[in-house]
Amino acid sequence: MESDLAGEVAELLQQMIRNACVNDGSPESGHEHRSAEVLRAVLERPGLDLQVFEPLPGRSSLVARIEGRQPGAPSLALLGHTDVVPANGDDWRHDPFGGELIDGEVWGRGAVDMLNLTASMAVAVRHLADDGFRPQGDLVFIGVADEEALGIHGAEWLTTNTPEQVRADYLITEAGGFPMQSPDGVRLPVITGEKGVFWCTLTVRGTPGHASQPLRTDNALVKAAEVVRRLAEYQPAADIHDAWRRFVEGIGLPPDIAGPLLDPGAIDAFCHEFPALGLARQAHACTHTTMAPTVMQAGTKVNVIPDRVRLDVDIRTLPGWDKPEVDAMLRDALGDLADDVEATWNFTDPASTSPADTPLWNSLERVARRSYPDARCVPFLTVGATDARFFRKLGTVAYGFGLFSKRLTFEDYATMFHGVDERVDVTSLGLSAELWDGVARDTLV
Numbered sequence: 001m002e003s004d005l006a007g008e009v010a011e012l013l014q015q016m017i018r019n020a021c022v023n024d025g026s027p028e029s030g031h032e033h034r035s036a037e038v039l040r041a042v043l044e045r046p047g048l049d050l051q052v053f054e055p056l057p058g059r060s061s062l063v064a065r066i067e068g069r070q071p072g073a074p075s076l077a078l079l080g081h082t083d084v085v086p087a088n089g090d091d092w093r094h095d096p097f098g099g100e101l102i103d104g105e106v107w108g109r110g111a112v113d114m115l116n117l118t119a120s121m122a123v124a125v126r127h128l129a130d131d132g133f134r135p136q137g138d139l140v141f142i143g144v145a146d147e148e149a150l151g152i153h154g155a156e157w158l159t160t161n162t163p164e165q166v167r168a169d170y171l172i173t174e175a176g177g178f179p180m181q182s183p184d185g186v187r188l189p190v191i192t193g194e195k196g197v198f199w200c201t202l203t204v205r206g207t208p209g210h211a212s213q214p215l216r217t218d219n220a221l222v223k224a225a226e227v228v229r230r231l232a233e234y235q236p237a238a239d240i241h242d243a244w245r246r247f248v249e250g251i252g253l254p255p256d257i258a259g260p261l262l263d264p265g266a267i268d269a270f271c272h273e274f275p276a277l278g279l280a281r282q283a284h285a286c287t288h289t290t291m292a293p294t295v296m297q298a299g300t301k302v303n304v305i306p307d308r309v310r311l312d313v314d315i316r317t318l319p320g321w322d323k324p325e326v327d328a329m330l331r332d333a334l335g336d337l338a339d340d341v342e343a344t345w346n347f348t349d350p351a352s353t354s355p356a357d358t359p360l361w362n363s364l365e366r367v368a369r370r371s372y373p374d375a376r377c378v379p380f381l382t383v384g385a386t387d388a389r390f391f392r393k394l395g396t397v398a399y400g401f402g403l404f405s406k407r408l409t410f411e412d413y414a415t416m417f418h419g420v421d422e423r424v425d426v427t428s429l430g431l432s433a434e435l436w437d438g439v440a441r442d443t444l445v
Helices: 002-018 033-043 116-129 153-159 220-233 240-252 255-261 266-274 276-287 323-340 359-370 390-391 412-414 428-442
Strands: 050-052 061-066 076-081 104-108 139-144 170-172 179-183 184-194 196-205 290-298 310-319 342-347 378-381 398-402 423-425
Touching: 002 033, 002 104, 002 116, 002 428, 033 050, 033 061, 033 116, 033 139, 050 153, 061 116, 061 153, 076 276, 076 428, 104 428, 116 139, 116 428, 139 153, 139 390, 153 390, 179 266, 184 240, 184 359, 184 390, 196 220, 196 323, 220 290, 220 310, 240 255, 240 276, 240 378, 255 266, 266 276, 266 290, 266 423, 276 378, 276 412, 290 323, 310 323, 323 342, 359 378, 359 398, 359 428, 390 398, 423 428
Parallel strands: 076 139, 076 170, 170 398, 184 378
Antiparallel strands: 050 061, 061 139, 104 423, 179 184, 184 398, 196 310, 196 342, 290 310
16 A cells, blocks of 8 residues: 555656646746646545646645534645756756656656655545545635745735635645664654745945946946855855754764854854755855855956946845844945945845644654654754745744655755756655655644
8 A cells, every 4th residue: 555655646746746737937838737637637526625726727726625514623735846946957867857767766847846745745645535535624725826936816816805715724835854873763844933034135336337448337236246256255244043053962963063163163164164054055045144146147248347247145034033134234244345235125025934833743653663763853944935934924823844765865865955956756755645645644633
C-alpha cells in the first residue's frame, strides 16, 4: 500500500512538472490551468466538492472540499501551489521539465518547491474521499496559482474575494519536515512564521552628458555602483529572536556550533566561515533583516552619460519590522548618497507568525512519529515568503510542513529551492502522503 501511494504521487508529480507552469512574474505567465485540470481529473469523484477560480485567463486555482459532519467543528486546509520559477536547462544534468524518474528520484523544476507536496496532498485527499472519510470539520485541499509572484492572482485573490471558500482553522503548506539528526533523535522543523517582504525600486539620479568627456561628470551608473556596494556590505545587527533560539536549542547542535548561532556578537563571523553553505545562509537570513540588489536598468545609448538608474532591491524583514524601520535602514546604508536616491515601494508585507502550542502542532508530532518514532518538532522561521501569510490574516493557524526521508540532506534541500538539479525521492513522496492522511484523521475526527 505504501509503495502504491508513493507511486501515485510520483506519477502526478511528473505530470505537473511536465506542465511547465512557469511563473516569471508577468500576469500572462504561469498557465496554472494546465495543472488545475490535472488536479480536477484526480479529485473529481464522490465525496469531494470541486471549484475552480480564475481571476485572469489561465491563472486557475482549484479548491476541493470534504464537507464535515458538524458545523463549527475545527477545519483543516492543505495548501499547495502549482506554479514554478523559471529554469535554465543548460545548467541542469537533466531536463528541468522532463519529470524523469531516475534512481528512485523525480527530477524537475518544482520537485521540491513545492509540486511534491501539492501532488501528495491531492493524492491523500483523493484516497480519503474514496475511503468514505467524513470528518467532523471540513477538510479542504487548495491547489493555488501564482505563489512564486507573491500570490496576487492566487492566495491573495482567494482570501480577499472568496474567503469563505478557503477559510480554515488550521492550514499546512510548504515546507518543513526535513529530518535533522540530533543526539536525542530526529528533529523536524515546522515553519511557524516567515519574514516580511519589502520590495522596492531605487532611482539613482545623475546628470546626462557626452560619454566622450567623462571627467567630473555626474554619472548615475557610477553612483549606482556605489549604492550597490553599500547595500551589499551593509550589515544590520543580528537578532536572536525566540523562534531562532528554540530551533537551535531544539535540534541539539554541538556547543561549538550552537554557541555562535545564539550569540549576536559571533553569528556573523560564523556564517561567513562555516563550510556548510546551506546552513550558513539560512542562519544568517533567519537572524538578520537582509537587502539584496537584484535588477538594474541604466543608460539609453553608449555615448550618453546616464542620468538615472533603476535598481530593484529585495528586502526581507524580521518580525517587528515595518516600513519606518526599513526606511531608516536604507538611509543608514546609503549614507551621504541617500538624498540622491528615491525609493518606490512595489510591495510591502510585514513578517507573520503562528503559535506553536496548538492542537495541529501536537497532531503533526504524533503522526510524524509513526515514521520517525524518536521525532520531535521544532519551530522555524522561513526566510522566503509563502502563501501562509494570507491565511494568517484570516485568523488561521498556518504551518509549513511535510515529511521526508533521510536520502537527501537538509543542505541538499536548502540549495535546491530555486536552484539547479531539483529532485525528490519517491520514498519522501509516500511519507508526505501518509502524513496528510494521518493528520486529517487525527485532527478532524
